[in-house]
Amino acid sequence: MKKFCLSVLILLGIMIAGCSNEAGSSDSASYPERQIELVVPFAAGGGVDLAARAVAEYLSKEWGQSIVVTNKTGGGGIVGAQYALKEAKPDGYTVLVNNNSSTTMYEAGTSNPTITSKDNKFVSRIAEASLTYAVKADAEWESFKEFSDWVKANPEELTWASVGPAGFSSFGVAEWLDSIGVDYKQTSMVSSEGASDSTAKVAGGHVILAVHNVGEVYSLAESGKIKVLAVQSSERSPLYPDVPTVEEEGFTSLKVKWWTGLSFAADVPDEIVEKWDEAVAKMEKDEDFIAELEKIKLEPSYLNSADFTKAVKEETELYTKLAETTGIRK
């Protein structure tokens, strides 16, 4: 027994010594000195996840430090955001990979948001992607217009998947329903864990509509399990040359667009944020990185810290208005 207690004490001593070593240094000039965690608040395989992995690959080579991507899903991205922005030490070694769902849309759509823009120190925007409307492959509608007419006639039959009540899909759907004069509250949202979950639910016939970005619906559309009705961009997407844009279908006021970017907890030193922004700016010009983004079906759309923060602010205002008129915010 005595022997046991002694060995426990010795081992604990070693551990404590080990831990304090790590915590002692936080010199931003030599940053990064150890492994960095990129927190993805969505499921693996989604757009944010793939973008994060591309960033991790580039920057870990650039800095010679390993960067690991961890998926912390749930709560429409808030579980991961909570972890990265509030629970983790604000030492610059935990970075959040955001998108609209976990920032502007969450803030606009929730009456008492746990995480707001103020908790984020925005670093840079990485990429954008257009939104698509997808239904099951053998669904009865041949065009987006036909589908919209059906929804106008049967709003209470429409089910659509969304990551959280105030997620990306919710705003896409709300804006579209608003434009065709359908009451958002008559349709039913089905909560989903991420784009891959939503599209699988549509392909299986459990949910009627999935609204996600071009890349996220690609694999199931390619294998013929779901059908893309329209792409929300000014020009046709090279991924779906045969699919018309919403404008071609006669919808001119639809603006919701997907983006992903990086942010830190509010207390992270500015020097580290600048270091990241510089590295990201360089990365966005790198041919390999651009090719990588193309592979995962995203368009590079770099914004520096100041512009990104401003864009987020404007988007929050726009979406708050939308949330109030359609009833996303309860």
Place this chain on the structure above:
Amino acid sequence: MESILYLLHGFSEVLTPFNLLIVLLGSLLGTVVGVLPGLGPTSAIAILLPMTTILDPTQGIMMMAGIYYGSMYGGSTTAILMNIPGESSSVPTTLDGYPLAKMGKGGAALGVAAIGSFLAGSIGLIGLVLFAPILADQALKFGPPEYFTLMLIALLILFNMTGFSLAKSIIMGLFGFLISLVGIGISSGVPRFHFGFDALLGGFEMISIIIGLFAITEVLKGLEENRVRIKHEKIKNVYPNKDDMKKSMFPILRGSLLGFFLGILPGVSATITSFLSYDVEKKISKHPEKFGKGAIEGVAGPESANNATSSGGFIPLLALGIPASPPLAILLAALMIYGLTPGPVLFEQNSQMVWTVIASMFIGNIILLILNLPLIGLWAKLTEVPFGILGPIILMVSILGAYSVRNSMFDVVVAIIFGILGYFFHKYQWPIIPFVLCLVLGPKMESSFIQSLEISSGNWLIFFERPISLTLLLLAAVLIIVSIFLTKRTKKRIKQETGEHMEF
């Protein structure tokens, strides 16, 4: 046969130096922990899981699988040489294995166990290749209501299996659910049960609770029991002779088939099949009087059944996300850490990863076979490690593990608290398996339940109206009856053979 192509590609992925090293390391580490007295597969996976999180998902899962079957194998070593079953599924192995060891044929028994495990693992693997794609093909048809009924049924069957009263199991299960609810709501994004503490907003980390319940509890139990060093029997010859092999051939084959086919059903654990196999061998043997006194068939059958059940259990785990036994429940938690939700969609979207892991299991089995026979002497030595050294090491690895998952001291405190709780659960005979199962499956069950009602606009009949869901419910009724029967039987047999109650 697309799956064969995938499997071949899987093999080519595994046969790279680094991946081979991972598989080797996993199966060796698993064997080491499995050999340590009192630590079975469940604790082995729980203790070693955090170490794998630094790897890529595929490699991490390959290593976890290695740890799993390595520890199963390690468990049979202690069962044969020292009469200590690391997990209840090794109880039948002790019945004839230990007498064999006393007769100086411990080596032959271990050899037959290793060969049996290997053949059973391979048969299980062939089964996986044949059956998994069939299930995966049906993948997309499984919607939230189907998932919910499936999980509910699996839980009920597993509850019945713990060997404790159903009421106690349900209470512990509900406690597990309650813990899983803490944090930010899955579909609402609203925090709940955090009582104003920021640390609780992110919810409890499954792994720290599992480490507490399985590893730290084990240390506390060891302290109390004041484990004495048990002398193991001497090993003379490791390799079974021709006669041993001839006698074992058919028991191995029967055990493998029995174990695999029953193992596919949720709720049939390795304990159930290993006892069944032991009894079958005894019944059809020409010399039933030899059983219990050192019959090699009594080692060959149960050991093969045991291992075939484990690989059979991977089918419901990977294809449906339903763990058939406690160690698989912890593997499920491991998959979730990597952001991989097992279930039909896993085969659809990560098929290459799944097949690489399956191929790695096959190669891992070969590695175990090659390494274990010559290393049996070393494993036997390991069983002599005194608890005064072992306990602190387990404690240290546990605390490091709990900390490393999210780098949080809060998780370490949680692990310690649940370690103490686990000790009391054990002492006052409350089953922890239902608690762990509900903790792991809770979030998924909650979201499929909410999604089902969202789809049906609040109509509860959705669980009965859909054909697959209804079929599942009907099948469940049959399965539950079978499971109650098998559990009663196994409970009785354990009591007969060991004179104690065991969770299995």
